Amino acid sequence: MRPPTASSHPSTPTALVWFKRDLRLRDHAPLVEATQFERAAALLLIEPEWLQSPECEARHVEFLLACAEALQQDLACIGLPLIVRVGSAVAVLEQLRQELGFSHLLSHEETGTGWSYVRDIEVARWCRTRGVAWQEWPQTGVVRRLKSRSGWAALWAQRMDAAPLPRPLGFKPWLDQPQAPLPRLQDLGFAPSTVPATPPGERAAWQTLGSFLEGRGRDYRSALSSPLTATEGCSRLSAHLAFGTISMRLVHQATERRIASTEDRSLAYGLRGFSSRLRWHCHFMQKLEDEPALEWRNLARAVDGLRPGESAPLEGVDRERFEAWCEGRTGYPMVDACMRQLRATGWLNFRMRAMLVSFAAYHLWLHWREPGLFLARQFLDFEPGIHWSQMQMQSGTTGINTLRIYSPAKQAREHDPLGEYQRCWLPELGTAAYPAPIVDECAALARAKEALYGQRRRPEAQAEAERIQDKHGSRKSGLPSTARPSKASARRGATSAAEQAQQSLF
Numbered sequence: 488m489r490p491p492t493a494s495s496h497p498s499t500p501t502a503l504v505w506f507k508r509d510l511r512l513r514d515h516a517p518l519v520e521a522t523q524f525e526r527a528a529a530l531l532l533i534e535p536e537w538l539q540s541p542e543c544e545a546r547h548v549e550f551l552l553a554c555a556e557a558l559q560q561d562l563a564c565i566g567l568p569l570i571v572r573v574g575s576a577v578a579v580l581e582q583l584r585q586e587l588g589f590s591h592l593l594s595h596e597e598t599g600t601g602w603s604y605v606r607d608i609e610v611a612r613w614c615r616t617r618g619v620a621w622q623e624w625p626q627t628g629v630v631r632r633l634k635s636r637s638g639w640a641a642l643w644a645q646r647m648d649a650a651p652l653p654r655p656l657g658f659k660p661w662l663d664q665p666q667a668p669l670p671r672l673q674d675l676g677f678a679p680s681t682v683p684a685t686p687p688g689e690r691a692a693w694q695t696l697g698s699f700l701e702g703r704g705r706d707y708r709s710a711l712s713s714p715l716t717a718t719e720g721c722s723r724l725s726a727h728l729a730f731g732t733i734s735m736r737l738v739h740q741a742t743e744r745r746i747a748s749t750e751d752r753s754l755a756y757g758l759r760g761f762s763s764r765l766r767w768h769c770h771f772m773q774k775l776e777d778e779p780a781l782e783w784r785n786l787a788r789a790v791d792g793l794r795p796g797e798s799a800p801l802e803g804v805d806r807e808r809f810e811a812w813c814e815g816r817t818g819y820p821m822v823d824a825c826m827r828q829l830r831a832t833g834w835l836n837f838r839m840r841a842m843l844v845s846f847a848a849y850h851l852w853l854h855w856r857e858p859g860l861f862l863a864r865q866f867l868d869f870e871p872g873i874h875w876s877q878m879q880m881q882s883g884t885t886g887i888n889t890l891r892i893y894s895p896a897k898q899a900r901e902h903d904p905l906g907e908y909q910r911c912w913l914p915e916l917g918t919a920a921y922p923a924p925i926v927d928e929c930a931a932l933a934r935a936k937e938a939l940y941g942q943r944r945r946p947e948a949q950a951e952a953e954r955i956q957d958k959h960g961s962r963k964s965g966l967p968s969t970a971r972p973s974k975a976s977a978r979r980g981a982t983s984a985a986e987q988a989q990q991s992l993f
């Protein structure tokens with residue numbers, strides 16, 4: 488790849504817009520800021536730390552490359568070449584500083600896993616030593632260096648209701664080199680992914696949102712729980728939000744406008760249900776922002792050491808069960824059908840994701856970390872803050888949420904009563920090729936409940952739960968409940984009524 492060459496004036500203030508999980512032109516603060524500079528360039532970094540991370544899979548890289556291609560074309564239309572580099576952040580930035588002489592680095596804040604946290608610290612240090620000014624903007628409702636969760640929901644609303652930023656009209660050309668080709672999946676060490684491609688890029692994100700707001704959203708509330716109806720009835724915006732091809736603020740505002748303008752009351756009702764989920768997106772991300780260790784450590788330390796797979800890799804019968812779960816051959820048809828759908832398509836609705844985790848956590852009694860890494864590789868929409876918070880919540884290790892154990896048989900009765908979904912994903916069902924259940928449900932659940940409830944009753948666990956509630960709880964944040972809490976959760980109102988309601992809603 489030939490390096491770009493700066494034509495003149497090495498000391499002219501020059502902005503480098505660093506595209507991360509924000510692959511769009513609309514409502515993009517760093518891009519708008521760059522229009523104030525005499526010279527600007529854009530960078531997409533493909534970092535080996537990401538490619539080699541245990542959460543990354545071919546499907547993610549393929550989607551990123553496809554979104555990057557769309558972004559490159561859109562940026563070219565406004566005169567901003569997108570430089571795409573594969574390498575570690577500091578090394579690439581140093582190389583580009585020498586080539587372009589940029590003085591300002593402009594980017595969005597990121598709430599990612601450990602490697603991106605470490606990288607941000609290194610980049611900040613590098614900027615200080617090189618005299619480069621690094622300016623960052625939030626792009627969701629996540630608040631950096633949040634002092635207290637009190638009033639967080641009001642901050643969210645303030646950000647989401649603020650005027651969105653316009654798409655820049657154009658940049659002055661100054662780099663004398665044509666657009667470089669993007670690397671291919673195989674250049675990055677991946678075989679082509681086997682999941683059907685999700686339409687990539689900003690235009691596709693808007694089309695997806697448009698079809699949802701125009702009609703698909705009408706049945707949202709009744710469609711989201713069953714895997715038979717959720718694929719069409721949910722918004723399907725999660726991968727776009729995770730890769731930032733559309734901003735949370737624009738989704739929120741378009742939804743509110745549609746609710747206000749439609750005379751179709753069913754549609755408005757469905758969209759109101761959807762709208763509240765957007766707050767949950769940021770609420771869960773905020774947990775990781777405030778407590779980065781929740782990616783690998785139980786939030787409630789009182790439950791440390793209970794399950795295998797926590798401090799050492801799974802082995803023996805636990806590993807065999809884990810592998811059966813990963814491959815969709817546990818002998819529990821609803822669990823296996825969901826896992827096969829997820830592996831084949833990269834998406835699954837909330838309730839079925841929760842059931843898969845509940846099965847690993849309670850039926851198989853596995854610690855959430857290894858199942859969580861496996862699921863992260865399957866979910867095209869992998870969003871660290873949501874993912875790791877949900878893994879802990881559905882495994883009963885947050886200390887503040889009700890233990891929610893999903894019965895696969897009950898889920899099948901309620902959400903696939905005729906068995907169509909299970910037969911579709913398990914062609915061998917009903918034949919000798921389909922395995923017998925790998926665990927006895929009654930015995931497994933009795934053991935799990937005894938261990939977890941026993942821990943929770945201890946005074947030190949209760950004191951810890953209060954601390955966790957104070958730091959992370961939805962009630963403290965001022966989030967509205969999205970459903971009527973159960974009597975039991977209302978009694979436990981002092982912990983987290985809104986979050987309980989959130990769990991039972993899907």
Ligand SMILES: Cc1cc2nc3c(=O)[nH]c(=O)nc-3n(C[C@H](O)[C@H](O)[C@H](O)COP(=O)(O)OP(=O)(O)OC[C@H]3O[C@@H](n4cnc5c(N)ncnc54)[C@H](O)[C@@H]3O)c2cc1C
Nearest residue numbers: 721722723724725764767768837840841868869870874877
């Ligand atoms: C174990 C587990 C892991 C999960 N991991 C992820 C993840 O990595 N990335 C991710 O985006 N979602 C995750 N979710 C939440 C949820 O399942 C997905 O957001 C949803 O299924 C995505 O489909 P959709 O965009 O059609 O959702 P819709 O129902 O249309 O919701 C719209 C948006 O609201 C947000 N949202 C919806 N439900 C939730 C929720 N319960 N918590 C937080 N935000 C929510 C998402 O941004 C979603 O795109 C996880 C859930 C569980 C139980």
